[in-house]
Amino acid sequence: MEALPNTADAGMTRPRLIDDPRDLLRHFLGQGYRILAPQERDGVIDPAPLTEPEALPRGRVDDQGPGHYRLRDGDPDRWFDYVVGPSGWKAWLYPARRKLWSAERTDDRLTFRDATTAWPKTVLFGVRPCELAAIARQRRIFAEGPYVDTAFAERLERSIIVVVQCARSAPTCFCASMDTGPRAVAGYDLALTELPADHGAAFLVESASQAGDDVLHTLGGATARPRDHAAALDLSRAAAARQTRTMPDDIAGGLKLRLESPVWADIASRCLTCGNCTLACPTCFCSDVEEVSDLSGDHAERWQLWDSCFNSDFSFIHGGPVRSSPAARYRQWMTHKLSYWHDQFGSSGCVGCGRCITWCPVGIDLVAEADRLMAEGTD
Ligand code: SF4
Ligand code: SF4
Numbered sequence: 001m002e003a004l005p006n007t008a009d010a011g012m013t014r015p016r017l018i019d020d021p022r023d024l025l026r027h028f029l030g031q032g033y034r035i036l037a038p039q040e041r042d043g044v045i046d047p048a049p050l051t052e053p054e055a056l057p058r059g060r061v062d063d064q065g066p067g068h069y070r071l072r073d074g075d076p077d078r079w080f081d082y083v084v085g086p087s088g089w090k091a092w093l094y095p096a097r098r099k100l101w102s103a104e105r106t107d108d109r110l111t112f113r114d115a116t117t118a119w120p121k122t123v124l125f126g127v128r129p130c131e132l133a134a135i136a137r138q139r140r141i142f143a144e145g146p147y148v149d150t151a152f153a154e155r156l157e158r159s160i161i162v163v164v165q166c167a168r169s170a171p172t173c174f175c176a177s178m179d180t181g182p183r184a185v186a187g188y189d190l191a192l193t194e195l196p197a198d199h200g201a202a203f204l205v206e207s208a209s210q211a212g213d214d215v216l217h218t219l220g221g222a223t224a225r226p227r228d229h230a231a232a233l234d235l236s237r238a239a240a241a242r243q244t245r246t247m248p249d250d251i252a253g254g255l256k257l258r259l260e261s262p263v264w265a266d267i268a269s270r271c272l273t274c275g276n277c278t279l280a281c282p283t284c285f286c287s288d289v290e291e292v293s294d295l296s297g298d299h300a301e302r303w304q305l306w307d308s309c310f311n312s313d314f315s316f317i318h319g320g321p322v323r324s325s326p327a328a329r330y331r332q333w334m335t336h337k338l339s340y341w342h343d344q345f346g347s348s349g350c351v352g353c354g355r356c357i358t359w360c361p362v363g364i365d366l367v368a369e370a371d372r373l374m375a376e377g378t379d
Contacts (some may be wrong), residue, residue, distance in 0.1 A: 007309065009234070009310040013207050013216040013217060013221045013332050014021075014213075014224065015204055015206040015223070015224040015228070016201065016205045016216055016219060016223060016224060017204060017205070017221050017224050017228060018201075018203045018204070018219065018223040019194060019203070019346055020155045020201045021056065021272055022053035022054070022056070023161070024125075025050065025053040025125065025216070027158075027215065027219060028051055028081045028123045028215075029051070029073050032061045033120075033122060033160070034121070034122045034123070035047060035049065035050045035051075035122070035123045035125050036048065036050065036089075036092055036121045036122060036123070036124055036237035037050040037123075037125040038056070038057060038125075039055050039056070039057060040057040040225075042284040043070075043071060044062075044069065044071070044085045045057050045060065045062060045071065045085045046085035046086060046088065046246040047088065047089060047091075047092060047126070048201075050125070051081070052141065056079060056192045057077035057082065058076070058077075058079050059073060059077070059078060059081075060072070060073065060074060060082055061077070061081045061082055062075035062082040062083060062085070062170060063170075064074040064083070064170040064357075064358045065171055065172065065262075065353065065357075065363075066172070066357050066358070066360065067358070067359075067362060067363030068358065068359055069086070069358050069359070070100045074198075074337045077197060078197075079194055080126070080164045080167070080169050080192075080194050081167065081355065083128060083166060083173060084128055084130070084170075084353050084354070084355060085170065085241065085351050086248045086358075087280070088131055088134075088282050088353075088355070088356065089124060089127060089134075089135060089282065090133055090134070090282045090284075091136070091299070093135065093155050093156060094142070094152055094285065096279075096306045097303060097304070097305055097306075097343030098151070098303065098304045099301055099302070099303050100114075100116075100302045100304055101113060101114055101115050101301070101302050102115055102268075102299065102300065102301045102302075103300045104298060104299055106244070108299070111338075113142075113289050116150075116151050119133075119154055119155045119158050120194070121149075121158050121159075121160075121161070122155075122159045123160045123161075123162060123208065124159050124160070124161050124162065125162045126162065126163075126164045126267075127161055127162065127163050127164070127188070128139055128166055128181065128281075129164070129165065129166060129175060129180060129181035129182055129183060129184035130173075130175040130178075130180045130181045130261050130351040131179075131313075131351075131353065132161065132163055132180075132184050132187050132188060133175075133184075133187075133351040134180075134351045135156070135161075135282075136187055137155075137283045137345070138152070138283060138285055139156060139323055140287070140345060141144060141285055150175075153240035160212075160215075161188045161189050161190075162188070162189065162190045162191070162192065163184045163190070163191040163289065163369075164189055164190070164191075164192050164193075164194070165182065165183050165184065165192065165212070165232065165235070165236060166181060166182035166195040166236070166239050167194055167235040167236075167238075167239055168195070168239060168242075169243045170183060172354030172355075172358050173234075173245070173354050174243055174245035174246060174354060174355070175246070175248055175352035175353065176240035176246075176352070177243070177247045178247060178350060178351060178352035179261075180236075180241075180352055181240075182239040182240055183232075183233070183353075184230045184333055185210055187206065188208050188209075189208065189212035189215070190205060190206065190207055190208075190215060191205070191206045191207075191208070192204070192205055192233065193206075193232040193236075194270070195231050195235070196231065197236070199228075199231055203226065204224055204228050204231075205219070205221070205224075205230070207279075207368075214248075219244070230349075237358050237372075241258060242286060245354070245365075245367040246351070246367070247338070247352065248370055249366055250374070251338050251370050251374065252338060252339045252348070253337045253339070254371065254373070254374050255334065255338060255339040255370075256335070256339055257378040257379060258282075258373050258374075258376060258378060258379060259331065259335070259379060260379040261379070262376070263369065263373050263376055264327040264328075264331045265327045267327070267330050267364060268325065268327035268329075269363055270361045271310075271330050271362070271364060272361060273310045273311075273312075273324050273326045273329055274310065275308035275309075275311060275332065276332065276356075276359050276360060276361060277310075277359065277360055278309060278310060278356075279306065279308065279359075280355040280356055280358075280359040281355060281356055282351065282353060282355065283337075283339075283349050284306075284308070285306065286309065286314070287304050287306055288304075289302055289306050289309040290305055291303075309329060309333050309336070310329050310333065312324065312329075316331075320357070323341065326362070334369070336349060337349040338350055338351050
């Protein structure tokens with residue numbers, strides 16, 4: 001798994017065992033950090049500001065499937081048996097709406113003001129391995145390309161990332177076949193593994209950065225033993241083995257040979273072109289900018305908004321949209337994500353989180369459609 005550059009220095013501190021993840025939250029709150037952590041709101045579990053460690057959704061489990069998401073009670077003693085919610089970390093690091101600047105006209109003068117808001121030092125608590133991979137991919141685009149989004153780069157620079165390794169996979173997860181999970185091996189500051197109930201210790205805590213080491217030093221707790229690591233690896237292997245969806249190995253090259261497949265039209269007969277899949281996807285990064293002014297014409301603002309390749313305006317040039325049919329738009333989404341992203345950015349644009357499957361209102365399943373396309377002959 002790729003590493004985020006700001007956490008490239010491997011942690012030197014031996015992993016520890018802790019009994020209660022709230023101790024870690026209390027430590028960060030005591031240090032004046034804002035904490036964003038998974039919480040239950042409006043029937044989903046997604047990251048939100050956390051001020052009370054009790055707000056972690058302990059004992060809750062998410063049932064996910066194509067076009068389906070429900071929360072239910074699980075083992076009341078387990079802290080992290082849910083996986084990913086609809087919005088995830090993208091909504092924080094790269095908000096759906098952001099004011100870029102405003103301008104005032106007074107007499108003959110125009111005064112421009114940068115509208116970038118400060119990002120307090122923040123802990124991203126409970127990042128899943130596939131989400132960590134998605135953050136790294138967005139970082140490559142926003143912070144390491146020729147045009148740097150300084151707001152995104154600063155948010156990440158001022159954040160500590162605490163991963164929660166996955167001990168459970170939802171039926172929609174396929175990170176194992178994308179090499180992005182269910183265990184993160186680098187790119188975080190701290191990583192928690194929730195050990196089995198009969199293990200004798202609740203959490204293994206590993207560090208992969210100086211910031212993580214500093215926390216481990218002050219946290220206390222027993223030093224982890226080889227059997228704790230072995231138990232953590234067993235959990236990850238079991239979570240991977242339970243994944244029933246597998247992205248075809250040769251999908252990147254295979255899609256390029258099937259651009260005229262009849263499967264595109266069949267998918268389009270079900271697709272609503274609503275763009276939900278692109279909004280939920282943690283790597284999708286397309287945006288538009290919009291200017292608005294008040295009725296007097298003395299105040300104007302420029303906003304950045306998420307865009308989607310499913311919008312007909314997205315490919316509009318003089319005379320009309322380049323991709324006018326739903327089939328062309330779905331093909332654009334899937335071939336960019338799974339194939340052309342490799343040519344552009346050196347990796348897949350998919351991290352196997354399964355969000356596009358869960359949050360598609362008609363249950364279109366990216367992996368099932370990829371399988372179907374690959375089963376078809378080439379053009
Ligand atoms: S394409 Fe779907 S499964 Fe892949 S990263 Fe995006 S939302 Fe997750
Ligand atoms: S694949 Fe599903 S979520 Fe995506 S645009 Fe079509 S209907 Fe909407």
